Amino acid sequence: MDFRSDTVTRPSEAMREAARDADVGDDVYAEDPTVNELERRAADVVGTEAALYVPSGTMGNQVAIRTHTDRGDELLCEVESHVYKWELGGIAQHSGVQARTVAGDERGVITPEQVHEGYVPESGHRPGTSLLCLENTHNSKGGTAIAPENIAAAAAAAREHNLAVHLDGARLFNAAAALGVDASALVDPVDTVLFCLSKGLGAPVGSVLAGPSDFIERARRTRKLFGGGMRQAGMVAAPGLCALENRSRLAEDHEHARALADGLADIDRLTVHTPETNIVLVDTEMPAQTFLDALATEGVRASEFGTHQVRFCTHWDVDETDVAEAVAAAERAVAAAV
Numbered sequence: 001m002d003f004r005s006d007t008v009t010r011p012s013e014a015m016r017e018a019a020r021d022a023d024v025g026d027d028v029y030a031e032d033p034t035v036n037e038l039e040r041r042a043a044d045v046v047g048t049e050a051a052l053y054v055p056s057g058t059m060g061n062q063v064a065i066r067t068h069t070d071r072g073d074e075l076l077c078e079v080e081s082h083v084y085k086w087e088l089g090g091i092a093q094h095s096g097v098q099a100r101t102v103a104g105d106e107r108g109v110i111t112p113e114q115v116h117e118g119y120v121p122e123s124g125h126r127p128g129t130s131l132l133c134l135e136n137t138h139n140s141k142g143g144t145a146i147a148p149e150n151i152a153a154a155a156a157a158a159r160e161h162n163l164a165v166h167l168d169g170a171r172l173f174n175a176a177a178a179l180g181v182d183a184s185a186l187v188d189p190v191d192t193v194l195f196c197l198s199k200g201l202g203a204p205v206g207s208v209l210a211g212p213s214d215f216i217e218r219a220r221r222t223r224k225l226f227g228g229g230m231r232q233a234g235m236v237a238a239p240g241l242c243a244l245e246n247r248s249r250l251a252e253d254h255e256h257a258r259a260l261a262d263g264l265a266d267i268d269r270l271t272v273h274t275p276e277t278n279i280v281l282v283d284t285e286m287p288a289q290t291f292l293d294a295l296a297t298e299g300v301r302a303s304e305f306g307t308h309q310v311r312f313c314t315h316w317d318v319d320e321t322d323v324a325e326a327v328a329a330a331e332r333a334v335a336a337a338v
Contacts, residue, residue, distance in 0.1 A: 015202070064209055066094055079102065102118045107141050137175045146186075173250055177254065297333070
């Protein structure tokens, strides 16, 4: 039972068949009909003018940052945001941009006041802020689903300073499902959005960067620069089209996460954060790795998320039986780790 991430899912038979039968062409020449259809469909789903298929979420975020900014600029982001914490310093390495971080609240929400306070005007001594990066769901905060009004408020504050706004929506559709809103409501306040097909939606490969047509055309050049220009990419894009149809099933993952959290909360020496989506954070009295090692002997895999914190992630390869067995395994693992 693998709860490390929702990226570990195996493609469905429908996805495998779609890959096998995909109509393909050279995507660098914009001649792959399956990629073109995926980009059109993805843009329609999130309510933007255009979209760009990229190999990974990290590449999509970094392409967005490079396209939005000039070298020497400064961007503003939450201190535990994925673009800053988990993307190998790509902000600096790929774009030559300096990150100014702000500590959002316990759910990772950046307030308008923090945007105003964090903004730095360009001067003879200061680089100037040009971009605000937001995240939804917020991974490091346990998959918190940030409400549309919070996204809109931060974006409105950014607009007062003529900042572009990029949303890292790797799990955008989890946020939409948890909040009971259309994904476009979360995207409408921002300029660009990145969302993954390879997480809760289950595709084996790929993410999408979406936004205005002129931005996406510039981003296409940046993607090529970053090595993301693919050829007969329809074979990996076709499962992505299937993945877009899986949005409605994400609520099931959230139900499993709540059941998992409820079960783990009854185990001594574990403190469980109430999940909002498909991520369950668990604080452990013993070192997290000690708990994980004991879990592994029980056939359950999860991720270290801190010295005394473990992350469980539910996905479409996890069912109710897996959740119940994982809870029982965790109880035995805690006993063994004493």
